[in-house]
Amino acid sequence: MSKISNRRQFLAILATGTTSLATAHAFGGIPANTRRSVATPTPHQFIIPPYLQALTPTGVSLLSITSRPAYTWIMYGEEQLSDKAHAVEDGMVQANNTLSCIRIANLQPDTVYNYQVISKEIISFAPYKLEYGEEIKSEIYTFRTPKTDADTVNALVLNDIHDRPESYATMFRLAHQLPYEFVVLNGDLFNYQTDEKQVIEHLLYPCTELFASEKPFVLNRGNHETRGRFARNLKQYFDYLEGKYYQAFRQGPIFWIMLDTGEDKPDDEPVYAGIVDYDNYRKEQATWLEQVMQTKDYQQAPFKVVVMHIPPFHSGDWHGTLHCRKLFSPLFDKYQVDVVLSGHTHRYGVYKPQPDHTYHIVIGGSPKEGNRTMTHVAADRKSLTINMIKDDGSNVGTVALSK
Numbered sequence: 036m037s038k039i040s041n042r043r044q045f046l047a048i049l050a051t052g053t054t055s056l057a058t059a060h061a062f063g064g065i066p067a068n069t070r071r072s073v074a075t076p077t078p079h080q081f082i083i084p085p086y087l088q089a090l091t092p093t094g095v096s097l098l099s100i101t102s103r104p105a106y107t108w109i110m111y112g113e114e115q116l117s118d119k120a121h122a123v124e125d126g127m128v129q130a131n132n133t134l135s136c137i138r139i140a141n142l143q144p145d146t147v148y149n150y151q152v153i154s155k156e157i158i159s160f161a162p163y164k165l166e167y168g169e170e171i172k173s174e175i176y177t178f179r180t181p182k183t184d185a186d187t188v189n190a191l192v193l194n195d196i197h198d199r200p201e202s203y204a205t206m207f208r209l210a211h212q213l214p215y216e217f218v219v220l221n222g223d224l225f226n227y228q229t230d231e232k233q234v235i236e237h238l239l240y241p242c243t244e245l246f247a248s249e250k251p252f253v254l255n256r257g258n259h260e261t262r263g264r265f266a267r268n269l270k271q272y273f274d275y276l277e278g279k280y281y282q283a284f285r286q287g288p289i290f291w292i293m294l295d296t297g298e299d300k301p302d303d304e305p306v307y308a309g310i311v312d313y314d315n316y317r318k319e320q321a322t323w324l325e326q327v328m329q330t331k332d333y334q335q336a337p338f339k340v341v342v343m344h345i346p347p348f349h350s351g352d353w354h355g356t357l358h359c360r361k362l363f364s365p366l367f368d369k370y371q372v373d374v375v376l377s378g379h380t381h382r383y384g385v386y387k388p389q390p391d392h393t394y395h396i397v398i399g400g401s402p403k404e405g406n407r408t409m410t411h412v413a414a415d416r417k418s419l420t421i422n423m424i425k426d427d428g429s430n431v432g433t434v435a436l437s438k
Contacts, residue, residue, distance in 0.1 A: 079103045079156035079169045083235055084243040085176065087251035088136075088274035090217065091284075092144035092183045095251070096274035098136045099152045099173070100235065106130040106157060106167070109137050111150035116175070131157050136274055145182040151175045176248045181216060181286060188287025189214040192410040194221040194344065194378030197259070197402035198233075202426075203241040206409045209424050213411050216286070217250060218242075219293075221378050221399065222257020222344030228265035234272050255293045256280045257344035257378065258355065261311070281320050283327045288416045290336035292327065292372075294320055294363065296345035299355035299379070314358060321362040328370040337438050338419045339372045340412065346377035346398055349386050368393045374421060374434055376410060383408045383423060385432035395434045397421055 080102050088096040097109055106128070110116035120139045122129040129135065135154075142148065156168035191210055196202050224238050242252060254273050260266060275282055280295040297313030300306070327333055347360040347367070367375065374395045381401030388394060400408035407426040414420070416438070423432040 077102050079105065079154070079171055081152070081154070081171065081173055082133075083240050084248045085150075085152045085173055086239060086243050086247035087178055087249070088253075089138075089276050090178065090180065090251040091276075092180050093142050094138060094140045095142065095178060095180070096136055096138045097150065097152065098134070098272065098274065099154070100239075101133050101135070101154050101156075101171075103156050103168075104131045104133055104160075105135075105154045107132075107135040107137070107152060107154040109139060109150055109152055111139060111148050113146060113148060116149060116151055131160050134271065136271075138274070142180050144180050145185075147177055147179045149175055149177050178249050178251075185287040187415045188216060188289050188413070190217050190219060190286075190412045191215045192219045192221050192342070192376055192399065192412065194257070194399040194408075195223045195381060195402050196220075196225075196237075197223055198226050198237050199402050200237045200241045202402065202407055203245055205426055206407060207245050209426070209428055210409055210411065214413075215250070215411070218246065218252040219342055219376075220252055220254045221342055221376060222255055222296075223259040223378060224254070224257070225259055225263075227259060227263030228269055229263055230265050231268075231272075233265070234269065239272065253282075253293060255342050255344060256295045258297065258299045261298050261313075281323070283333070285332050285336055288337040288414050289412070289419070290333050290339050292324065292339070292341045294324070294341060294343040294359075296343050296355060296359050296379075299345060299353045301354045313355075317358055317362055321366065324363065324366055325370075328366060333370070337416050338374075338414055338436070339370070340419075341367065341372050341375045343375060343377055345379045346375060346396055348389075348392055348396060349384065349398060350377075350380050364392060373419060373436055376412075376421075381406070383425070383431055385423065385434060395421075395436075397423060397432065397434060399423065400425065 082100040082102055085097050085099040088098060099107060108119055108121040110119055112118050120137050122137045152173040155170045158168040159166040193206060260269060281293055283292045297316055298311060302311050302314055345355045345359055347364045350356040372394045374397060376397050378399045380398055383400035384398050386396040397410060399410055400406045408423050410421060410423045412421050419436045421434040422430055425431045
């Protein structure tokens with residue numbers, strides 16, 4: 036059995052530089068200056084433990100990364116590992132890659148499943164002959180699918196980690212007694228995107244060490260995730276059911292909306308070199324957002340919570356803030372959003388409804404020690420409670436609503 040047993044082993048694997056981005060063909064290719072060679076001989080092993088994405092009452096996506104190109108699959112079941120899942124696209128089982136994303140469908144709601152990732156190295160992939168190498172297995176993990184119409188929901192929200200991976204463990208120590216079903220990473224987890232190693236070392240590894248092999252997380256992109264040579268490759272390390280960073284779903288009594296607020300400066304800023312179009316992207320989301328807010332599922336939810344990295348107010352007068360305010364805030368008012376959860380400003384605060392906005396705005400803290408925050412969201416059908424906890428354990432803001 037192969038597993039990552041400690042941080043030293045993990046760093047040693049990364050230091051070899053052998054992880055290839057072999058899924059590039061499915062995502063538009065990897066820039067040449069970020070591509071890494073697999074020529075250095077290393078054993079076939081998991082770079083990190085597997086992690087959960089897009090967990091619903093009837094399905095889940097499981098991602099894993101191996102050190103060498105392979106065929107990877109999942110064995111799972113309620114008790115015995117009797118069912119098999121692998122990724123199939125256009126009639127072909129996905130293989131000869133290092134990054135694997137496998138969707139398990141037709142699960143039962145509110146059910147505990149065990150799973151194990153198995154990967155068989157591909158030594159040679161000739162046109163008419165495929166040669167396998169070593170087969171490895173992960174540990175056995177568990178997850179629980181949510182109820183279809185749960186009466187309660189609990190979630191944790193982090194923001195603005197900015198390439199300080201040690202902050203995950205620090206903040207999760209504060210949450211050790213808090214219930215949660217999933218975690219939202221609300222943007223600016225990085226300063227800018229460099230390569231796969233950064234994604235692994237500064238996000239995936241700390242999250243899998245703490246929770247992500249058995250509880251899912253959502254990466255809600257911030258403006259710093261849009262920067263750097265690897266920004267256009269970031270999405271492949273996560274799974275979004277509709278293929279967009281922005282999304283909406285009902286879990287428990289909350290209807291959740293995740294908006295991608297893009298960059299904070301105008302598109303024509305010289306630093307963007309003419310290759311961004313966030314104004315039209317935000318307009319696209321505004322059109323989609325109103326359609327979502329007109330659905331029965333949204334309107335019947337007891338509470339409506341929007342997660343967006345750049346807040347529409349209390350964030351200065353930069354272009355991103357003003358454009359979000361113009362496009363989204365009238366919809367929040369019209370369709371009675373209860374709370375907006377944001378970050379970006381590096382100044383934590385809780386803002387009650389005001390003449391400018393009819394909804395609460397909760398803004399998380401900064402990456403600096405003494406100013407980091409974690410937000411806990413808890414709801415039942417009659418109440419919604421949001422508590423923001425600073426890294427010294429103190430409560431620095433609360434929203435309490437009742438229906």
